[in-house]
Amino acid sequence: MAKEDFNRRARQTTFLTLGLVACGVFGVIVLAGGDWIPGAVIVAAVVIGLARQVPVIRKLCREGSAPSPPRSKPAR
Helix, strand or coil: CHHHHHHHHHHHHHHHHHHHHHHHHHHHHHHHCCCHHHHHHHHHHHHHHHHHHHHHHHHHHHHHCCCCCCCCCCCC
16 A cells, blocks of 8 residues: 555656646746746746655655565575
């Protein structure tokens, strides 16, 4: 059950992070087009969203790198 929960949280975090990156690209394009206020709002929202994702990603990486139990009995 824990592995399924980990996979669900990792997938959710991946999709959210990729969505934020896509929005960031859109915000930069809006900024480059000369619309400063909407572009700045989009980029600021993306930066805040990504900043909130960093601890979640760090936690998932820590959980994912835990040593797995041995699959077979050790040789004697």
